[in-house]
Structure formats: C-alpha cells, structure tokens
Amino acid sequence: MVDLRLLEKNFDEVAKRLRTKGVEEKLLAEIKELFETYKKEKRALEELQAKQNSLSKLFGQYKREGKDINELKEELEINKAKIAAHQEVVRDLQEKLNNLALQIPNPPDPDVPIGKDEEDNVEIKRVLEPKKFDFEPKEHWELGEKLGWIDFERGVKLAKSRFSVLKSTAARLERALINFMLDHNRSYGFEEVCTPFLANSATLLGTGQLPKFADDLFKIEDEDLYLIPTAEVTLTNLYRDEIITDLSSPIKLTAYTPCFRKEAGSGGKDVRGMIRQHQFDKVELVAITKPEESDKVFEEMVECASSLLTKLGLPHRYMMLCTGDLGFSAAKTIDLEVWLPGQGKYREISSISNTRDFQARRAKIRYKEGKKNLLTHTLNGSSLAVGRTLIAIMENYQQKDGTIAIPKALEPYM
C-alpha cells in the first residue's frame, strides 16, 4: 500500500515515480485530498466522542450523588445522535480511501529504468554460452510427447486446458529438481518451510494479490479460501500482524509449493506446451529484513537463483525490469531468463523482487528498533519455476537420437 503520509507530504515526488508505472496523477490527487478530508472529519468525530465520554462519566457521578440527571441525559442524547451521523461520514470516507489506496501499486525505485513494457527491460549480464547443436533442436512438447514424458491430452481430460501430466523420468526429474533446489537454498541460509496451499483473503490482501487481481486466482466455493498463486503469499504472511522482536539478521525462508493461476488475460499466449499452466511447481525464496539490509539480501537472492541455473548448466541472462513491466507490489525486479534452444529464445524462469515496505505496510509486518516499531522490507523470488526448469533441461540436454541427458548436479537426486 502506498504510504499516505508520504503521499501527502511528498506528493510530486511520489506522483512522478508512480506515473512511470502508469498511475494517473489525477487519481493520486484525489486520494491525497480524500486523506486530508478524512483526517479532518475524524478529528471532529473524536471531539464529539470525547465530549460524550466525559459527560457520561458525569452522569454516573450525578446518579450516585442523587442529583437531577434529566438535563444531562437530554444533552447526551443529542450528542449521541451527532456522533452516529458523523460516524457514518467517517466510515464512508475511510472505506473510499482504503479502496483507492489499495489499488495503487508500489512506486518503482529511482534506479529502475523507465519504460513501457518488456521491450524496455534492460539486460544486465549473461551466464554460460548457449551450446551449439549439430542438429535442429526440438521444442520441449515435441520431445515430451515422443518420450512419453508429458501427456497433454490426458491433463486436459482430468482438468481442463493448460493442465498436463508428467510421467516416468519427467515425473522423477520434477521431484529431483524440487529437492535439489531446496537443498541449494538451505546452503544459502534459507530455512525450509512447508505451508498451506490455500490461503484466506486477508493473506492475499497482505501481499497484494487482492483486491485488484482476484480474476487471476482460483477461489474455493463458499469458503474464504483461495489456491495460492505462489508461496510468496504464505511465506510473507507468516509474519502478518506481528512485531518481530529480533530482526538482527534477516528472516530467510524457502518453500516448495504448487502454484495455481487462472492466467486470465493471457489467452492465446504459450498455449502449446508447458510454459504457461494453471498449475505448476515452484520453489520460492522469501526474506524479511530491516530496510537498510534489503538491497544486500536482494543481491543474495538473485545470486542464489542464478547459481542454481549455473549448477544445472543452463545458460541464462539477468534482466532488470523497466517501470512499465514491474509487478504491482514490486519496487524493483530482476528476472532470470533461461535459454530455450528449441524456441531459440530466452524465457523467464525466475523473478526476484524487492517490495520495500509495500507489503509490510499492507500486512503490518514490523520489527522492534529500540522502542519503536518499524515496518520491515519484504523480498521474494522464485528459486526457479520447476516446470520451466524441466523444459529448459529437456531442450538444452537433448541429443541427436531424441533422448535427454541428465545434468550432473541432479544425478544424486535421481
């Protein structure tokens, strides 16, 4: 959530940064004005309440002393009506303010390149050279069907389109990758966690999926529960509404979960193959840090994910997302894109974001600094989407005879 007081005090600065993310200044001005009105009305209400409280106290006293209370009672009743009317106004303002404020994305960091969409993302560096094939490399779906590794038709039969079934070596590879990643992350100091795969609306609100992106979530009928779109949701919300007494070193967590996304609005994109599914496995990294430490931990997380790809021998590149391509909650994001020889393209396989205090403010995640309670920073990153890693291995390790070699690093896990 945007910091309303910062918006009030530093309007031009905040508005300028938000404009690069496509937020209209008019909306911001509206919010600012609403905030000021709200404060004014709230204060008026509090004065009326103060009056009511002190007169009520008198009332009790008069009664005990046997004094006449009729006049006082009348005054209290009038004041009570005023309070009720005012309360309505304040509640209304608050609701409006809240609804608007929750729609505002996180302002980008000043060093994020300004741009419109993914075309304007900036490549930072490449790791590992793509290998030269002495034959035409195939795409993963072709390999997958031929080898009996991926069954797309039956996935559709069981659920619907954008679901698939992994079989034999692919199924084992999937499991091996999960274990491999979790072990790797542990060596980077991330504590392994196993969370629920369903979460309630307060949880989704905390990390920013709700209220704005409800269309992309699978909801359980008649329950306040959603299938999680990423473990970021549950990991970050572990500390929702808490004041962390000791944050002298950052909290670093990792978890494997399946992720569920409706992929609303991506109709027609990546329909073929396993790139974009309604359900996929992911190992996630989350960190909760003091503000002054989040940049350092961000670098660590990028490094952690990248070294995973390096260990697997998968060529990849770092992309700094431009302002226009940044997610709703992120102030800064680096995507890792893996080389897919079949497609002849780099494709996103990991996304690491610093949300600064944006999620912490929504989820009320704070820590003690002396006597004060301050908002933490929260960070999240995929330590690789497992399905896409599987695809990358298939395409990069394919051989002329159509079989697929297993990366050395995975051998102990198979």
Add this chain to the structure above:
RNA sequence: GGACAGGUGGGUGAGCUGGCUGAAACCACCUCCCUGCUAAGGAGGCGUACCCAUUGCGGGUACCGAGGGUUCGAAUCCCUCCCUGUCCGCCA
C-alpha cells in the same frame, strides 16, 4: 458434522451482579540502586494504531477474537460469525 467449555496486554491469569478497569496480580523484559562474580533484594518503567500539541510536560480517540445491537455509558448484557479445547461421529 453434533454436544459442551472457552477466546482479556509478550506469557500465566483476575475482572464478566454495566460507570471509579486500557484493564489487578504474577512472570518475562527495560532502567536505576545494592552486591567481589553469580544468585537474592530494593525503586521505577513496561500494549497497539491514529490524531492534536511539541518551547516544556502533555492531551484526545479507538482497540479485551471479528462484526452488529441494547444503553447516557459495555471487556462486562444480547445476536451473528470465526477460532481454540474436550467428548462423539467420520477420515489420511
């Protein structure tokens, strides 16, 4: 899913015949005093959010699971929901 019992501050736990209770007491924690170290002892402090004032102390509102209601006034009474415990049913 059914029956009963509960949900109070970091913890334990009083208050629950409505006003003097934002909340006793104890523990934990912090500061100071005492002490050769440790232990013990003594004095004080110790919830959260927001608003006002800030030269100085400070002042106000809200919060006792959540939301409604009754009342001049509710942690205390009523309703709904959520959660926890125990027993029964069901089940991996």
